[in-house]
Amino acid sequence: MASALLIIDMQNAFIEEYTQTDDVKTACEVINYCSQLMRSAKQPVIHIRDVSEADELNEQELKIISDITVDPSDLHIEKHYSNGFFKTNLKETLQSLNVNFVILCGQAAEQCVVFTYNGANEAGFSATVLQEGVISPKPNRAEMLMQDRNVISHAAIRALVR
Numbered sequence: 001m002a003s004a005l006l007i008i009d010m011q012n013a014f015i016e017e018y019t020q021t022d023d024v025k026t027a028c029e030v031i032n033y034c035s036q037l038m039r040s041a042k043q044p045v046i047h048i049r050d051v052s053e054a055d056e057l058n059e060q061e062l063k064i065i066s067d068i069t070v071d072p073s074d075l076h077i078e079k080h081y082s083n084g085f086f087k088t089n090l091k092e093t094l095q096s097l098n099v100n101f102v103i104l105c106g107q108a109a110e111q112c113v114v115f116t117y118n119g120a121n122e123a124g125f126s127a128t129v130l131q132e133g134v135i136s137p138k139p140n141r142a143e144m145l146m147q148d149r150n151v152i153s154h155a156a157i158r159a160l161v162r
Contacts, residue, residue, distance in 0.1 A: 003160065004044040004099045005034055005130075006120075008084060008106030008113055010068045011049055013061035015107065023135050023142070028067040030133045031105050034157050035069060041161035044097050045074045048090070050112065052080040082112045085119035094125065101126045103152055105133030109142040117149055128152040 010031070018024050035045045047064055054062060064070055079088050094102065102120050104113055104127060113134050120127035128150040134142045152160075 002043065002097060002099045003038070003101040003103060004046055004094055004097065005031075005038045005103045005105065006046050006048055006084065006090075006116065007031060007035070007064075007068065008048045008104060008116055009050045009108070010047070010065050010106050011061070012063055012065055013053070013057050014050070015065050017137050018135065024067070027105070027107075027133050027135045028065070030130065030154055032067075032069045034103070034105070034130060034133065034154050035071070035074075037154070037157055037161050039071055039073060043161060044094075044099065045071065046077060046090070046093070047074055048077045048079055048084045048088075048106070048112075048116070050080075051078045082115040083119040084112070084116035085123050091123045099125070101128075103128055103130050103157065105130035107135045108138075109134045109136040109145040110138060114145055114149070126150075130154070130157075 038045050077088050077090050084090050102125050104117050117127050131151050131153045136142050
């Protein structure tokens, strides 16, 4: 079973609104750790960037934040809607890599992460959310997401990819 890590919307323009910097710091540490586990196991790491506001945002604002490690082997998908599967080539990319299990992380829990999670299920993939790898500018939204969705820990990912 091939797995992929989907890192959603960890971009400068969206992260700067966060006041809970400890949440961002923790999420980045967990995402980077799991990204490295996936890369070491030759499993894809895919950065999904929201470019729906590209006309209003500059190139620096659309970039992935510097706290997230981006490796040359990582893949990149641009989206215009909250669901990373809607009107993108994400489904086809995952299918071409024989991926059937996706691990979602990033921001915002109550929007793009949950919509992409639902999109993964609708597209026929098994989906889970990375524990401590999802953030939201709204209080308790990440915790709410994890209460009613499948969740995976970094320890489980480590065991999964060995």
